[in-house]
Amino acid sequence: MTWSRVAAGLAASLALLGLCAGTAFADPQNPKGEGKGRGKSIQMRMMVTRLSNDGRGVDPKAKDLESKLSSQGIRFDSAEVLQKKQLEMGVGEVHTIDLPNGRKARVQPLHQGEDGLLMGVDVEGSSKADVRARPNHTVIFSAGPFRDGKLVLSLEPVESQSEPPK
């Protein structure tokens, strides 16, 4: 077999591979690529909580957060939920959260894929990060000191629901 025949065979194989890969990696749930732009909304639970050791106990709304943090060795005896809401955003859209300590946090969904939501988060004076999270995966950011305690920002993508027909 000559090199040119090998090259021709390789080219044909690559072409077939290209077609197969394009089919395999295309999102079967989303053949039109919705959600890549700003058209599809992304739901995300957001919560701002003050952690402290002032003996007031843990807010029932923060029980899950307290469990996640304490299991990683982060100790506190009080947790007070200061903000809790569900954000609705488009890919590329920036949502700004005004934190009680005067800082701002910015959240930007970057890409929604089968392996979750890639989002960029910027907590002023603390950290900036790009994190990918599947639905119901909680990403917790420390957001700086506040009133003898510490603020944390929790973000949790919500499983996308099929939109009702308009």
Added chain:
Amino acid sequence: MGDSNAMTERDEARLHAYHDGELPALARWRFERELRRRPALRGELVSLRALRGALQDLDESAAAPDLWDAVATRLPRSAVHEPARERTQQGRGAIWWLAPIGAAAATAAIVLAVVYGGLFATPAESGGSLRWIDSEGQSVMVLDDDPDTTIIWVLDGATEGASRGGPIDVV
């Protein structure tokens, strides 16, 4: 009788004839005897041969001969002209245009694979993964042992920083 070394027109004619191999055998023998006796005649012959050699060299360098005909006659016939081989080469030419299309398709496949995030991504066992972080020079911990949680914890102040590696008190 004049100088035997002096070149006459007859000498010149015989010299050229000898040089070109045109003299009959007896005349050639007589001319060669004369060459031995006459240094001037030998000198003319040497000059004539040198001139012919120089002309040949010039001719060879001026026009490089096409050796294909000479080579082709020495090659096996099948190597020079073989209809089946020509047909194969035509076939190659016919499908050669597939190569760039194949390369383009492969590139598109790689781009698709990267865009959809499946080909080169390590399958994540947990539901989240940190892709990039900047803590502006502050100490930071990333805790993702829990498959349902990723914690990005910037250590504020010396107290919190001193407790790295063990439980962290938030105040």
